[in-house]
Amino acid sequence: MQYNFDEVIQRKNTQSSKWDNVGARVGNPDALPMWVADMDFRCPKPVVDAVRKRAEHEIYGYSYIAPEFRSSTISWIEKRHGWQLSPEWIVFSTGVVPVLNTMIQTFTEPGDEVIIQRPVYYPFINAVVDNHRVVSSNSLLYSGGTYSIDFEDLEKRAASPKAKIMILCNPHNPVGRVFTEDELSRMAEICLKNNVIMVSDEIHSDLIYTGHKHIPIASLSERFAENTVTCFAPSKTFNTAGLRSSGIVVPNQTIRKALEKQFARNRSLQQNIFGLPAYVAAYTECEDYLEQLLLYLENNVKYLDGFLKEHMPKIKLIKPEATFLMWLDCKELGLDNAGLADFLINKALVAVDRGDWFGPEGSGFARMNIACPRITLRQGLEQIEREYKKL
Ligand SMILES: Cc1ncc(COP(=O)(O)O)c(C=O)c1O
Incomplete structure (x- = not known):
C-alpha cells in the first residue's frame, strides 16, 4: 500500500500531548509543535483496521x-x-x-x-x-x-x-x-x-x-x-x-x-x-509502511540540513544516523539557554525540546521532531529563519 506522508492531518483538539498540551509542557500554546516524539502521520492501515475492528466489538x-x-x-x-x-x-x-x-x-x-x-x-x-x-x-x-x-x-x-x-x-x-x-x-x-x-x-x-x-x-x-x-x-x-x-x-x-x-x-x-x-x-x-516512512524521513533530514546550510548556517544539524529527532547545535547564536528557548519557542513560535532538558551537556542545543509533512517542517524552519535574520 502507498502512504501519503505529505498529507497534513489536523491534530488539535484530539487530546494530543504534542498539539494540545504544548503550552503547559513547552511554555507557549501558540508554538508549532515539533517536540515530543510522536509523528504527525497517520498510522499504518493494518494498525488502524485492527483498532477499528476491536472498537466495533463494543465490549471493552x-x-x-x-x-x-x-x-x-x-x-x-x-x-x-x-x-x-x-x-x-x-x-x-x-x-x-x-x-x-x-x-x-x-x-x-x-x-x-x-x-x-x-x-x-x-x-x-x-x-x-x-x-x-x-x-x-x-x-x-x-x-x-x-x-x-x-x-x-x-x-x-x-x-x-x-x-x-x-x-x-x-x-x-x-x-x-x-x-x-x-x-x-x-x-x-x-x-x-x-x-x-x-x-x-x-x-x-x-x-x-x-x-x-x-x-x-x-x-x-x-x-x-x-x-x-x-x-x-x-x-x-x-x-x-x-x-x-x-x-x-x-x-x-x-x-x-x-x-x-x-x-x-x-x-x-x-x-x-x-x-x-x-x-x-x-x-x-506493516513493513511496507516502515520502508516508505524511512524514505520520507530521510528526505526531511536532507531538507532540514539544506535549509540550515543555506539560510541559517549558525545552526548546525548533528548528522542523524537514526530517529526523527534532530539535534541542533545552536551555540553559534551566542544565546544562553533561556535566550535560546525564548528565540525558538516565543519569538519563532516553534515548540522544540530545550537542549538543557537533556542535561547540562545539552546547553546551547535544541531537539526538533521532523516526523511531520514537509510543508510543516518548512513552516517551522521559515518561522525560525524570520527571527534568525533579526539576531
Ligand atoms: C529513548 C526513548 N525511550 C522511551 C521513550 C518512550 O517510552 P514509552 O512511551 O514507551 O514509555 C521515548 C519516547 O520518546 C524515547 O525516545
Whole structure:
C-alpha cells in the first residue's frame, strides 16, 4: 500500500500531548509543535483496521497477554535485527519508561548509582532522580560535530561499587547515534565485568538511516544477553505511543522474574484493550509502511540540513544516523539557554525540546521532531529563519 506522508492531518483538539498540551509542557500554546516524539502521520492501515475492528466489538473488558504478543515480537525482531528470541524471554510492558523505573526500583537501593550517557532523553534522568538514586553520567564526547563514548570514564564509573545499572539509549536520543558493534561490545564487557546490569532502550531501533545498522547489544553474545534487558516497541516506528504497548526482552530468568514481580507489585501490567491488536498488526503487517516512512524521513533530514546550510548556517544539524529527532547545535547564536528557548519557542513560535532538558551537556542545543509533512517542517524552519535574520 502507498502512504501519503505529505498529507497534513489536523491534530488539535484530539487530546494530543504534542498539539494540545504544548503550552503547559513547552511554555507557549501558540508554538508549532515539533517536540515530543510522536509523528504527525497517520498510522499504518493494518494498525488502524485492527483498532477499528476491536472498537466495533463494543465490549471493552479486561484483556490479557495473548500468545500473538510473543510470536509477533519474535518475527519482527528476527526479520529486522536478525536476533532470534525465545518466547519466554519476552515481557509485556505498558511502555518503555515504566521499565526503566521498575528496573531501578528492583535492582538498586536509594543512593546507588545509575549510569546514563547525557545529553540523553530526560526521562532517564527523572527515573534515577525520582527514585532517589544518583545519576552517574558517562557523558558523550562531542567533537567535530559528532558524538562518541568516553570509555575511560565509563570504566571508572562502572567500577564504583554503587553503580548497579547502566541505561543505554541505542539509537541514542537525542544525538542520533547508532552505536557500532565495537562500541556495544566494549560497553557490554565493561558492565559485565563490574556486575552492572545493562538496560538497553532500543525503542528507536527501526528508524535507521542509510549506511547504518542497528545491532541489539544483547544479540552480540549469550554472556551479554544474560546481563541485558532490551526494550523494544512498535510505538515510535508506527506512531502508536498512545496505545501503551512494548516488548521487553529479558533472557536472564532471575532478572526477568524479579522485574515481573515488581511489575505485579505495582499492578502495572494491565494493558489497554486496543494495545495488543495494534501491536500485533504493526509487527506482522506493516513493513511496507516502515520502508516508505524511512524514505520520507530521510528526505526531511536532507531538507532540514539544506535549509540550515543555506539560510541559517549558525545552526548546525548533528548528522542523524537514526530517529526523527534532530539535534541542533545552536551555540553559534551566542544565546544562553533561556535566550535560546525564548528565540525558538516565543519569538519563532516553534515548540522544540530545550537542549538543557537533556542535561547540562545539552546547553546551547535544541531537539526538533521532523516526523511531520514537509510543508510543516518548512513552516517551522521559515518561522525560525524570520527571527534568525533579526539576531
Ligand atoms: C529513548 C526513548 N525511550 C522511551 C521513550 C518512550 O517510552 P514509552 O512511551 O514507551 O514509555 C521515548 C519516547 O520518546 C524515547 O525516545
